[in-house]
Amino acid sequence: MGYNITPEEIEKMKAFLKEHPVDPQYEGLLDGNIPLDQVDAQIYTSLLRQLGELPE
Known part of the structure; x- marks a missing residue:
């Protein structure tokens, strides 16, 4: 899967x-009453x- 994400966006x-x-x-959970910051x-x-920027 290809991504066009810059190093700045990763940071x-x-x-x-x-x-x-x-x-x-x-x-x-991505449905129901979840705060937007948690979705993000x-x-x-x-x-x-x-x-590969975070451990599994």
Whole structure:
């Protein structure tokens, strides 16, 4: 799968995750009443793992 994500965008996602880590109560949930920052955190975590920028 190819991505067009710059190193700067990767660093922004990592910084976001430091400020807004995935809350275990929302992990894996993308429906219902989930805060938007948790949706973003889960998406960024998934992308960064696929890019090899986070441990599995």
